[in-house]
Every structure is written in structure tokens, then in C-alpha cells.
Amino acid sequence: MSSITIGEVSAAPGELKWGSATWAELRDGTKVHLPVMVMNGGKEGPRIHINGATHPTEQIGVHALHILLREKLSPAKLSGSIVAFPIANPFAQQFSDYTSPHDGINMARAYPGSKDGTLTQRFANFIWEESAKYSDLVIDQHENAKDALMFALVHQAKGSDAEKKAFDLARAFGLTVIKSGKMAQNMPGVYSASGGEDIASLAIQNGTPAFTPEYETTTDIGFSEQDPGIKAALTGLTNVLVKLGMIEGTIQQQTGIRVMEGDYVAWGMNVCKRGGLTRRLVKTGVKLPRGTPISDTYDPFGNLVERVTMPVDGYVWGWNVGVPPWWNWSVASGDPIAFIFQDESDASR
Numbered sequence: 001m002s003s004i005t006i007g008e009v010s011a012a013p014g015e016l017k018w019g020s021a022t023w024a025e026l027r028d029g030t031k032v033h034l035p036v037m038v039m040n041g042g043k044e045g046p047r048i049h050i051n052g053a054t055h056p057t058e059q060i061g062v063h064a065l066h067i068l069l070r071e072k073l074s075p076a077k078l079s080g081s082i083v084a085f086p087i088a089n090p091f092a093q094q095f096s097d098y099t100s101p102h103d104g105i106n107m108a109r110a111y112p113g114s115k116d117g118t119l120t121q122r123f124a125n126f127i128w129e130e131s132a133k134y135s136d137l138v139i140d141q142h143e144n145a146k147d148a149l150m151f152a153l154v155h156q157a158k159g160s161d162a163e164k165k166a167f168d169l170a171r172a173f174g175l176t177v178i179k180s181g182k183m184a185q186n187m188p189g190v191y192s193a194s195g196g197e198d199i200a201s202l203a204i205q206n207g208t209p210a211f212t213p214e215y216e217t218t219t220d221i222g223f224s225e226q227d228p229g230i231k232a233a234l235t236g237l238t239n240v241l242v243k244l245g246m247i248e249g250t251i252q253q254q255t256g257i258r259v260m261e262g263d264y265v266a267w268g269m270n271v272c273k274r275g276g277l278t279r280r281l282v283k284t285g286v287k288l289p290r291g292t293p294i295s296d297t298y299d300p301f302g303n304l305v306e307r308v309t310m311p312v313d314g315y316v317w318g319w320n321v322g323v324p325p326w327w328n329w330s331v332a333s334g335d336p337i338a339f340i341f342q343d344e345s346d347a348s349r
């Protein structure tokens with residue numbers, strides 16, 4: 001048993017420590033810190049890496065980490081360790097933004113980053129090189145605006161051992177499981193892989209099991225344990241710790257939310273041609289044949305200018321109307337409308 005040091009934060013066995021792992025400076029010399037929480041268990045075991053607020057418009061994962069690490073777990077009783085970056089992108093957090101305004105980078109497409117890169121690339125590189133790379137599991141928490149299906153995305157890695165373990169752990173998490181498939185081919189704008197990739201995708205290619213839980217957020221969330229998104233996060237993260245033998249207990253089913261059994265694969269995002277105001281026409285998680293109208297776009301006077309349809313037989317898991325997503329449900333030409341997934345049997349056809 002030995003101490004775990006992540007940048008400037010060290011935790012001895014049986015300790016939970018937090019602080020600034022590293023920092024970078026803005027143009028006026030203001031330091032921006034990268035917060036880290038390190039729980040070093042009192043017993044040997046695996047190391048889990050968990051990110052929150054990779055997209056700071058998504059805060060469920062941050063609060064879930066606070067509750068899990070500070071209220072639910074006891075470091076002395078933990079077998080193994082948890083390294084958590086509750087706010088993985090503090091640059092975007094300052095602006096309540098999805099991407100970093102300083103360099104325009106989407107943290108979910110920034111890995112492995114570069115230690116000599118721009119602000120966001122430096123923090124991505126630190127997170128990867130100092131923690132994620134040496135972990136036994138990487139979890140990167142995200143969310144979509146209501147109405148959204150909660151699920152776990154597993155990036156595929158040619159059927160590797162890491163991929164198999166990731167599926168087992170994602171199933172234990174308890175949400176609907178969706179494979180990445182050829183999703184990257186249909187990811188426009190800030191979602192496209194320009195200069196880097198998702199930490200979960202990089203980890204699994206590197207041989208570390210990884211997955212991405214996507215929670216549902218609402219406008220009335222208070223971040224208590226009773227909020228559905230927080231409850232799903234805590235149930236899922238606790239299940240993973242049980243599955244890995246890091247804590248005592250039994251795996252609990254996710255309750256009060258829809259969990260779809262079956263084999264699903266992500267298709268990507270469809271985009272609109274016309275700009276305007278969007279009205280959604282369908283629910284998430286409902287099977288829709290190709291060509292089904294899913295949203296209408298209106299001009300500023302209320303005239304219908306485009307009816308957006310399903311590109312394939314499949315389902316909507318959430319809406320990303322506009323870029324960055326879900327500001328006011330309006331779109332410009334080429335903006336994404338919805339995240340779409342399919343039954344695996346339809347996708348392979």
C-alpha cells in the first residue's frame with residue numbers, strides 16, 4: 001500500500017484528499033486550477049478514474065461525485081482507489097459553456113491532448129497522462145436535456161478484452177447500453193473528432209475498459225439524491241464498485257427510469273438544412289421507421305420551413321438542437337438535431 005499522488009494532491013492509504021492537481025494561466029496571469037479528488041482505499045484493489053463536467057453544461061456527474069466520495073464511501077473500507085476530476089474542463093465551467101471559449105476546444109474531443117498545447121489540450125493531457133492512462137476503468141460522465149434516454153455508451157475496440165470488460169461494467173451500471181458503432185462518421189461540428197478524441201474511446205483503444213454514462217438533466221433539478229439523474233448516477237457508480245469488488249454489497253437495479261434490454265448501436269446525429277426555431281415531434285427511446293418526422297423548424301414568423309425526418313430505422317436518445325446544445329431550441333443550417341441509435345440488427349443491414 002502506498003500513497004497516490006496526482007499532481008499536487010497526495011492521499012495516503014485510507015484517505016480522501018482533494019485540491020488543485022495542476023493549473024494554467026489566463027492572459028492576465030489569473031490561474032485556473034484543475035480540481036482533483038483522490039480516494040486511496042485502505043485495502044488493495046483496482047483504480048477507477050471518473051470525470052465530471054467534461055462538458056460543463058452537464059453538472060449531474062459533479063454532484064454525484066461529491067455525494068459518492070464525501071457521503072457514501074469510506075476510504076478505509078475501500079479496496080482500491082478512485083481518482084475523480086469533478087470539473088474536467090474548468091475553462092468552460094467559468095462560462096457555463098459546453099466547450100472552452102478560450103480555444104474553442106470540446107474536451108470530449110481533446111484527448112490525449114498535449115502538454116505544450118492550448119489551455120484545454122494541457123488539462124486533457126494532464127488528466128490522461130497522470131491518471132486515466134494508469135487506471136483499470138475510465139468513466140466519463142455526461143448528460144442530455146430532458147426528454148432523454150439515460151444510457152451508457154461503450155466505444156468498441158475490435159472485441160478486445162477491454163471492450164468485453166467495459167460491456168460487463170456498463171451492464172452492471174444498469175442503464176441501457178449502446179455501442180459506439182460507426183457513430184464517428186455522423187458527428188458534425190464540435191462533435192467531430194478534430195485533433196483528438198473522447199477519453200473513453202482513447203482509453204479503450206489503449207486497453208483500459210471505459211464507458212460514458214449519459215444522464216438526463218432537467219430544469220428543475222436540485223441535485224439531491226432523489227433527482228432521477230443523480231439517483232441513476234449514484235446507483236450506477238456504486239454498482240460498478242460492487243462489481244469490481246471494491247466495496248461490499250449487491251448490484252441494485254436502476255428504478256424509476258426506462259432501461260431498454262437488447263443490443264443497440266449508435267448511429268450519430270442528423271443535421272438540418274434550414275435555420276429557425278425547432279419544435280420536437282417525438283419522444284426519446286421510441287422506435288421510429290426511417291422517414292418519420294422528428295422535428296419541425298419554423299422561421300421567425302411561425303412559417304414551417306423544414307420537417308426533419310429519421311435518417312434510418314431507429315430511436316432518438318436525446319436532442320442536441322443547436323451548437324452548443326440546447327440553449328434555446330433554435331438551429332442554423334447544418335446544426336445537429338438529435339442523437340440517433342438503432343437496434344443492432346437494423347444497423348448491420
Ligand SMILES: [Zn+2]
Binds near residue numbers: 058142
Ligand atoms: Zn456531454
